[in-house]
Amino acid sequence: MKAVPYAWAARPSVAAAAAAAEAAAAAAAAEAAAESADEEAFVWDKEEANELLQLLQRRDAAPYLRAQQQRQQQLLQQQLLQQQQHQTDGLPLQQSMRSPQHQQQQSFAAATTPTAFESSRGPHNASAEATAAAATAAAAPSPSAAAAATTAAGDSLFWYVPSEGCYTTKPVYIPLLQLLREQQQQRRAAAAEQQKRQQQQQHQQQLLLLQQRMQTGAPQGLLLEAEAYVAAALLRRRLQLTAANKKLDGRQQSLL
CATH class of the missing domain: 1.20.58 (Methane Monooxygenase Hydroxylase; Chain G, domain 1)
Known part of the structure; x- marks a missing residue:
């Protein structure tokens, strides 16, 4: 088979x-x-x-918020002082309350501006000026100016950025x-x-x-x-x- x-x-x-x-x-x-x-x-x-x-x-936003809080505290203190003065002078309480509120609104609007932040810094104004001087000196081509700018900005806590128009911290x-x-x-x-x-x-x-x-x-x-x-x-x-x-x-x- x-x-x-x-x-x-x-x-x-x-x-x-x-x-x-x-x-x-x-x-x-x-x-x-x-x-x-x-x-x-x-x-x-x-x-x-x-x-x-x-x-x-x-x-x-932290520096601006701190400046705004400080400004609010100052305004509240001023308001209390004005109320005490108006009460002692015998003026009506409504007028004494209206005028500080109006001033407070204006001051709140002004506290958020960079100028208010620069003015509220107080002792840091010198460091800001030193930083600005360092930035302008760094733009110069001479090495001595660059060295001077570096030493001027050495003690500052913030760096000013001219192009952005704001401050920034160190590294x-x-x-x-x-x-x-x-x-x-x-x-x-x-x-x-x-x-x-x-x-x-x-x-x-x-x-x-x-x-x-x-x-x-x-x-x-x-x-x-x-x-x-x-x-x-x-x-x-x-x-x-x-x-x-x-x-x-x-x-x-x-x-x-």
């Missing part, structure tokens, strides 16, 4: 198709994880930028920026490590699945191939038997 050719190897393997589908799903999951990591990094950058902006706004604020940058780098490094671990776990899972498919798929393929070979052999044998029976029937009829 000759072996019947059966093209079992030409058929696509179920295990290979499942492994390819799982590999595609793992690749899609890795891409989604990378996109989510990028989005998280962008959100962290945005949050840190907002936090830094708030800190800068608080820092820039004492730089460590906070460095801290924010270090935190940002640490977060990015942690996100990269987590993404790498996820990729390694997915790769290991893919390898395990492939090994399991190979272990379970190889015997099944052999069994199916053997069953197909046996079925083809039985079919061939049945065809041969039917052909032999037909020949015998024809001979018997010819003899009769």
Whole structure:
């Protein structure tokens, strides 16, 4: 009995198709994880930028708020003194209350201006003038003027920025920026490590699945191939038997 050719190897393997589908799903999951990591990094950058902006706004607004509070305290003291004077003089209380309120509104409007801030600084006026002199001297090309400007601005707590028209602190604020940058780098490094671990776990899972498919798929393929070979052999044998029976029937009829 000759072996019947059966093209079992030409058929696509179920295990290979499942492994390819799982590999595609793992690749899609890795891409989604990378996109989510990028989005998280962008959100962290945005949050840190907002936090830094708030800190800068608080820092820039602190001197003006202090000046406004001092001015309010002075106005309240003046109001109390005026009330006492009006009460002692016998003037009506309503007039004594209206005039300080009007003065208080005008003073509040004037307290928020940079001129009020400069006037309320008091002992810092000398440092501000020294800073302005240092800025003008730094613009000069001569090295002696630059050295004089540096020494003049050495003791000042604030730097005056002519282009912005405001004061800024010395580089004492730089460590906070460095801290924010270090935190940002640490977060990015942690996100990269987590993404790498996820990729390694997915790769290991893919390898395990492939090994399991190979272990379970190889015997099944052999069994199916053997069953197909046996079925083809039985079919061939049945065809041969039917052909032999037909020949015998024809001979018997010819003899009769």
